[in-house]
Amino acid sequence: MVPKFPLTKSLKVALIQLKAGADKKANLAKATSYIDDAIKKSTIGKLDLVMLPECFNSPYDVNQFRNYAEVIPTGDTTKLLSETAKKHGIYIVGGSFPEIDPAQGDKIYNTSLIFSPSGDIIAKHRKVHLFDIDIQGGISFKESTSLSAGERATVFKLGDFGNVGLGICYDIRFPELAMIASRNPYNSFAMFYPGAFNTTTGPLHWHLLARSRAVDNEIYTVLCSPARSNEEGGYPAYGHSLVVDPYGKIVAEAGEGEEILYAELDNEVLGKARQGIPVHYQRRFDVYEDFVANGSPKVGDL
């Protein structure tokens, strides 16, 4: 008998691995056209959710974020994603895009929005850990030169399916966000990460991190990347959008180009993983602290 676990029914998803260019209008048109196509051509039956990658409406470039930034909820990107979710009656994980917040002195954030099938925003996550790295002979990137960091973890209710945690790309390197989302009282069944790893760090850690967060927490991890760009001087996104199950097994993986990736998050698999290998219930909080229940992590959805 499979006990009752946090994913109440299977969730059918499509991940849109697309390449964004300099023209914002064209990026938005491409995203909606891919969403329409994903729904029309679904190979797994009726979809519940469609996900976009990190920075899908702009180049991934610290010098460009301010030029593409929009106020939420009045900006074009928010309006378009809301209309698209409503038109199709589907959840949308709106990748991420640069947000400008006039209430915070015009600070810019790397922000992800989740839309319900009626077009309402049900969650908003501002990237908590900014991507500041410098690998000799590899890649240097410093998001903090133009972006500000979010101040809280994000967990939201995905209708009847259950709870989900949300992070953006570099956030996946910090196990705490997934740990917070998967433990009581949040008890999420998945972490969603729009993310743009690159050709240096992707081969090193993309799969390892997705599988680690999945197996540590016995949850699904869902990572949606931009397609690889071969433009001179552009950010070399890794591609390989990925869905990993609670055993740490890859259930779907994209290549490097533009692609729609379909996957089903199976509630029975999640139940069986937790039943068969019950680490989820064997933690020794008498030996080490349950920092999620006893501490007070900052968690929100909007």
Ligand SMILES: NC(=O)CCC(=O)C(=O)O
């Ligand atoms: N967009 C990002 O946060 C990139 C993160 C990344 O590539 C990494 O290695 O971490």
